[in-house]
Amino acid sequence: MKPECIFCKIVAGQAPAAKVAESEHALAFMDLFPSVEGHTLIIPKRHYDDVFGADDETLADVHRLVRRVAIAMDRALAPDGLMMFQLNRAAAGQTVFHYHAHLVPRSAGSELRIHGRGMADAAALAAIAARIAAAMPD
Numbered sequence: 001m002k003p004e005c006i007f008c009k010i011v012a013g014q015a016p017a018a019k020v021a022e023s024e025h026a027l028a029f030m031d032l033f034p035s036v037e038g039h040t041l042i043i044p045k046r047h048y049d050d051v052f053g054a055d056d057e058t059l060a061d062v063h064r065l066v067r068r069v070a071i072a073m074d075r076a077l078a079p080d081g082l083m084m085f086q087l088n089r090a091a092a093g094q095t096v097f098h099y100h101a102h103l104v105p106r107s108a109g110s111e112l113r114i115h116g117r118g119m120a121d122a123a124a125l126a127a128i129a130a131r132i133a134a135a136m137p138d
Contacts, residue, residue, distance in 0.1 A: 079105035
């Protein structure tokens with residue numbers, strides 16, 4: 001754990017998050033600054049700055065959870081499409097330096113944005129997290 005890392009604080013329960021799901025090595029929660037409604041982050045519970053330092057077992061578990069959350073988003077939100085991306089280092093657009101993958105529901109014809117412009121309402125995030133969590137596959 002890195003004490004100054006917001007994602008490490010979320011894993012440790014020291015910072016709030018609208019949690020969607022978790023596994024042994026990974027945690028999924030709503031992005032506080034969503035680009036669209038439903039924007040979800042999936043992180044390893046252990047701190048890795050980026051893909052270059054992460055171990056294979058952790059990455060595999062993170063991406064198994066990515067797939068499960070993607071299926072749940074499709075069931076719960078019925079988007080026209082689903083964008084999945086992961087950024088490494090500042091030059092690639094990474095702004096939180098704890099490895100994480102983004103799942104972003106897409107509507108046909110909507111503006112493509114990677115990062116949100118404002119903080120979302122906590123109650124709204126909790127409600128959409130609950131919808132996605134309820135649709136998680138076994």
